[in-house]
Amino acid sequence: xxxxxxxxxxxxxxxxxxxxxxxxxxxxxxxxxxxxxxxxxxxxxxxxxxxxxxxxxxxxxxxxxxxxxxxxxxxxxxxxxxxxxxxxxxxxxxxxxxxxxxxxxxxxxxxxxxxxxxxxxxxxxxxxxxxxxxxx
Amino acid sequence: xxxxxxxxxxxxxxxxxxxxxxxxxxxxxxxxxxxxxxxxxxxxxxxxxxxxxxxxxxxxxxxxxxxxxxxxxxxxxxxxxxxxxxxxxxxxxxxxxxxxxxxxxxxxxxxxxxxxxxxxxxxxxxxxxxxxxxxxxxxxxxxxxxxxxxxxxxxxxxxxxxxxxxxxxxxxxxxxxxxxxxxxxxxxxxxxxx
Numbered sequence: 482x483x484x485x486x487x488x489x490x491x492x493x494x495x496x497x498x499x500x501x502x503x504x505x506x507x508x509x510x511x512x513x514x515x516x517x518x519x520x521x522x523x524x525x526x527x528x529x530x531x532x533x534x535x536x537x538x539x540x541x542x543x544x545x546x547x548x549x550x551x552x553x554x555x556x557x558x559x560x561x562x563x564x565x566x567x568x569x570x571x572x573x574x575x576x577x578x579x580x581x582x583x584x585x586x587x588x589x590x591x592x593x594x595x596x597x598x599x600x601x602x603x604x605x606x607x608x609x610x611x612x613x614x615x616x617x
Numbered sequence: 618x619x620x621x622x623x624x625x626x627x628x629x630x631x632x633x634x635x636x637x638x639x640x641x642x643x644x645x646x647x648x649x650x651x652x653x654x655x656x657x658x659x660x661x662x663x664x665x666x667x668x669x670x671x672x673x674x675x676x677x678x679x680x681x682x683x684x685x686x687x688x689x690x691x692x693x694x695x696x697x698x699x700x701x702x703x704x705x706x707x708x709x710x711x712x713x714x715x716x717x718x719x720x721x722x723x724x725x726x727x728x729x730x731x732x733x734x735x736x737x738x739x740x741x742x743x744x745x746x747x748x749x750x751x752x753x754x755x756x757x758x759x760x761x762x763x764x765x766x767x768x769x770x771x772x773x774x775x776x777x778x779x780x781x782x783x784x785x786x787x788x789x790x791x792x793x794x795x796x797x798x799x800x801x802x803x804x805x806x807x808x809x810x811x
Contacts, residue, residue: 500636504643511647518654525662529669536672574676596716613673614702 497603513588527552532611539570539617556585571615581609623657641710656792659726670706671782674699675807681714692779693740696749728789728796735785741766780807
C-alpha cells in the first residue's frame with residue numbers, strides 16, 4: 482500500500498498568497514486613483530479661490546500670480562502656463578478669465594516584469610478655464 | 618454488526634473558491650469606492666461652477682448702478698440680464714452647447730444636459746420684494762410682495778432680507794454605468810456676494 486503524500490505547505494498557502502498579492506495590487510491601484518481625484522479637486526479649488534480674488538480685483542495681480550504658481554507647484558504641477566488669463570484690469574462688469582495649463586506628476590502602478598518596480602510616475606495634462614465677471 | 622464510517626478529510630481554510638469570492642467582492646467594493654469619490658467630486662465641481670456663475674451674475678448695469686447711487690437701494694431693474702449672464706457663465710465653464718447639451722461626451726464631466734430648473738431674482742426695495750421667477754424657457758413672471766422683506770421664506774428656510782439670486786440646476790452623472798439625476802440649489806446675497 483502506497484501512502485498518499487500529504488499536501489505541502491506551498492500547496493496550501495499558494496492560493497492565499499496569490500489572493501493577498503492581487504488584493505494588495507487592487508488596493509494600491511484604487512488608492513492611487515482616489516488620490517488623482519483628490520489632487521484634481523485640490524487644483525480646481527485653488528483655481529476657484531484665485532478666480533474669486535480676480536472678481537474683486539478685476540484681474541490677476543502680480544502678487545496673486547506668484548501665490549497661484551506656488552500653490553500649483555505645491556500640488557506637484559509643472560510647466561504651468563497662464564496664457565489667456567486676464568492680467569490687466571478689465572473693469573466693472575466685464576469678463577475675467579483664468580486659464581491654467583500644465584502637467585501634474587502622478588504615481589502609477591504598472592507591471593513591467595518582476596525585475597522592475599511596479600510603482601512608476603507619469604505626467605497628466607491639466608487644463609482649467611474659468612470665467613467670471615469683475616466687480617472691482 | 619459493526620458499521621464502518623468513513624473518516625472525514627481534514628478541512629482547510631485555504632479554499633480557492635472562498636479566496637476567489639473574497640477577491641471579487643473586494644474588487645467590487647474598491648470600484649464602488651473610487652466611483653463614489655469620482656461622482657462626489659464631479660457633483661461638487663458642478664455645484665461650485667453654479668455658485669460661481671451666480672456670483673458672476675450679481676452685477677449691476679449702468680442704470681441699476683445709477684439707481685443704487687441715487688437711492689441706496691440695490692433694486693434689480695433688468696432681471697433677464699442676470700439670468701442670461703448666469704446661463705452664459707454656466708454654459709461656458711461646463712463646456713455646454715447653446716441648448717445646454719454636453720458637447721464632447723468623451724471628456725465631459727456630465728453625461729447629458731444641464732437644465733436650469735429654477736432661477737429667481739429677489740429684488741428688495743425698502744420692505745417690499747419683487748420676485749422675478751424664470752421658467753425653463755427663460756420667460757419670467759414678476760410677483761410684487763409688499764412688506765415682506767425680512768419675513769418671506771424662499772422655500773428653503775432662508776428668509777429674504779436683501780436682494781438675492783437663487784438657482785437650481787439638474788444634471789445627469791453616470792454612476793457605475795447608470796445615469797443618476799442630480800439636483801443642486803444655491804442662493805447668493807447680492808449685497809455682499811455670498
